[in-house]
Amino acid sequence: MDYRGVNIYSTPKAESTDNSMIFDFKGSGFNLFGATPDALIDVYIDDQLMDEHFRIYSKGDRQTSYHIRGLKNTKHTDKVVVIGGTFVLDGIDVIQEETKLK
16 A cells, blocks of 8 residues: 555634535545544545544544545545534545455
8 A cells, every 4th residue: 555644733623613624635545643532523525425423532643533445546525524522633644556345
């Protein structure tokens, strides 16, 4: 696998008007990581809802809080909307390889 890490350091909160983050990536999946408290998120890929009310439990430094695999290995736009709690994002690992779902 070819991981291309990106550090972005973002902390959107549910009660904020700026409660989402959007990023473009080219690959077949990604990991979101960072030391975050509990949060509830909705995840959209290319404007399609992929996960609704996904519960994230408290994570430590560099631990993966959310991941997705099995996308076409092409350009995508991801949107994460925080609907509960606070979500701390320190970075993104992009997977740039075809993945096979079993």
